Amino acid sequence: MIPVLLILIPLLTGLVAFFVKNEKSVKGWALASSVITLAVSLIGLTVLKDPEYFAQRYEWMGSLNSSFSVKLDGLSQILCLLNAVAFPLIFIATWKTVYAKANNFFALMLLMQAGMMGVFVAADALLFYFFWELALIPAYFLCSQWGGPRRIQVTFKFFIYTFVGSLLMLVGLLYIYFHTPGRSFDITAFYNAALTSKEQDWLFWLLFIAFAIKMPIFPFHTWQPDTYEQSPTAVTMALSGVMVKMGVFGLLRWLLPVLPLASWRWGDTTSTLAVVGMIYASLIAIQQDDIKRLVAYSSIAHIGLMCVTIFSLNNIGMQGVMIQLFNHGINIIGLWIGAEWIERQMGTRKLSELGGLAQKAPALAIFFVVIALANIALPLTNAFVGEFLMFTGIFSSIATHYSLWFTVLAGVCIILAAVYTLNLIRKIFYGNVSAAVSAAGDIRLSEKLALGVIVILIVWIGIYSQPFLRITEDISADITNGIINRPEIARYLTR
């Protein structure tokens, strides 16, 4: 029941929102809808324990053996929670932003949320593919209609990129479908598909490319900085906070358990790509003058670390990835809120034109510094928990011979992250008050509320992360053990 509600609430309210012409009321409507979704998600997380609430199955396409089958396990729970937390934050933080045709904007935002919810709860490959694309279409319209001056070309590039990836994924899923016991799209049938190791080897890339484009992993990342820069910030928040997690989720749910042999065999290759991307993105981030582009490249580096950890196939690391999915989501939304406010107030996103903002907007400075420190994973912040677990996982990985190298190179990126993030803070908040900043005031209640919630979450998870880790404990053990305990793999491992 819970997963169906999580999809239906944003879907139906989104469709209604198309017809609410008044701007004020459509904003309120969208906020109300997202708060209800959050409430449902929290109820599912805390109050209800009976498994019947968490899985649902309806007949859909009988002749294809595909059903409308959804379920919530630990991994879905944490991502649905992220999705549910993200949208109220986005709506509150951008409350003052004015959109032409606000009804369409908020309707599409809610539809995108519904699509992403569907991706996270789908337990049927065809359904997963449906939602995967459905999340993309609203994003396409949102970015191309309300974005910056180069929005049309940039968004189109983004769309084509992800569409090519998802079509290749579709072919891969179809091929697997023909090798499942009893030809079914059900997830358990996929987990038991009879695929030779040779078939797995090339199927791996059909699926991996789709997810790698979404995350994005080097060299499939070129759409991302442009899209983040040109999209309206509310959409950028949704894209970077939640949608990129679809790629990581895809790896964890539809790649590793379905193609275990190939995931282990190609692990070093993908980890190398990810590490290269991390260093590359970090170096570019250091050079950036535009806040949005800087955060975009920093996001590539953070997601790259998750990818390396996932392919190190270690239970501790996997736990780290899952909690980091949530952490990265809220942290980056926090950074965007700051960036959006600065752009709206100062009319510029260039670091070179900013400076001394701490004197004018002390409240923003406090919030933003905490979030930025979380971005470099300082102890007592949420990201420290996640990244510490991830590094432990990579270092103690038995699936790869190069764990030391990956740890060292990824560690370098943490240092680089400190360089560009601290630089960001210094240039925005300290130094002399620049011309653009001189007339600025401080943030208002709505931003304070959104940033406050984020900071509380950051500190809470940083100090007491156990409740969050417990959500994903079982599923991360399932995923890793499902691979490393296979006899074909176990005998090669470097125990």
Place this chain on the structure above:
Amino acid sequence: MNALILSAVLGVIMMFSGLLLKQKSNLRHLATAGLFLLFVANLLEMSGITFFSINVGSMMHFDRFALLFNSVIFFSTFVYFLLSARDIERTGSYYAEYFALIFFILCGVVLATSFTSLLILFLGIEIISIPLYILTGSDKKNLRSNEASLKYFLLGAFSTGLMLMGIALIYGSAGSFDTAQINVAAKPGTLMIAGMILLLFSMAFKVSAAPFHFWTPDVYDGAPTVFTSFMATIVKVAVFVAFIRLFYEAFGRLQQQWQIWIALITAATLLIGNITAVFQQSVKRMLAYSSIAQAGFMLMAIYAMNMDGKEGLLIYSAAYSLATIGIFAVLIKMNDYTFDGFNGLAKQEPLLAATTAIFLLSLAGIPLTGGFIAKFKMLESVIATGKNFWLVIFAVLMAAVSVYYYFRVIQAMYFKDGPARVIPISPVFKGTLVALAVLIILLGIFPELLLNWFYF
């Protein structure tokens, strides 16, 4: 049988009603009503009620496959009449004849979908083609229309020659025109293979598959837009049904011989259709190339030769026809056929733009639309054969290319500003468009509504 007789009779009625009915609108209503009758009569035959019992001497077989496709075709034509009948009248002064010719084409369609003898196939294809030559040239005063008509006629006559030659060679080899007997007698001898290849070429010509597609862009572009819409959808689907029937029933056992040919033709069609469409400046011409590209996908059903392929073709023909008819209907209302002509349509006519966007998304194969399920089924059918996996990968890459030109229209409508001008449209037109869009989405979510007709 119901549809065959009725469509011929309706054609004659329409011819004479041009003399008797002076009001244009009456004529239009008569044609639409007649078509609805045809659709219903065909549905009745599907549930076992036949009005006529004539011995066709095992030259035709009205099986479920044929009747089902007929229903899809009649339904599409009905929608086409609802949307575009008014524009048919505007083409020229002999409007009654246009309707009559369309009914004759439908008569040919019934022959082509239900044949079991190659002679009937030949008759069907010719009855479809000859009225089309006339309709293509119906804009008499327009030089381009005349050119298109002549080009179509000459090349069409040539392909007819190939077809006859092929049939003669096959008769020489198998000693029969009957598809079942040809299949029994089929052995890969020179005569048989040569005949089969000739038939393959002539059918590929009719469905505008590469490298026999050269007539398509010029003819589709030159013909009056209403008739382009009819040619690119209903006629193309009908010929595809004949194509698949011919190769399943007559040459099923020679699959080894022709499969790789079809695979190559499919790949070439996808490549040429998609890549050339990217470079078009006129939406009408883009749609002509897109129809070539879509034919590439439909060819996959013939390549695969399994039940998935038949199901796929059924859903493909419905999804493709309905979406394309919808787009053409909107296009006719536009003053400017270029991509820029669509600039800002979403502001002027939000409903028109929204439905067009759904049609385009369906053609591009985005989930939740019928077009996705159609493409999905086609890919599935090829993967089910377990061979030539490269074709699937190639096809999806080409599908990604197709997004480029379909989305250009969406971009023009929604994200660019401009004075898109349309001629005034009626509420009925709008209502039909909305119903069509809903139907396409329904088909995308519950394809079994249509597919189950194969089995019950």
